Amino acid sequence: MGMSCANSGFVGYPIVLLTFAPVAGLVLALNMIIENVLVIPLMLALAERGRGERLSWGRMVADTL
Secondary structure, X not given: OOOOOOOHHHHHHHXXXXXXXXXXXXXXXXXXXXXXXXXXXXXXXXXXXXXXXXXXXXXXXXXXX
């Protein structure tokens, strides 16, 4: 999780602000939505999978959320 959600707000936003200033806020918002809705639940489901329980992926994701 440390690599997939690595400092988007602290490092990524200033770089995007310097490069694409007019759309920096939109890019940050979209990035945070993707991280919070897709990446973090997926990482939590993978961590649950590592516990060794034999559940289906759908059930595991539902339990994680």
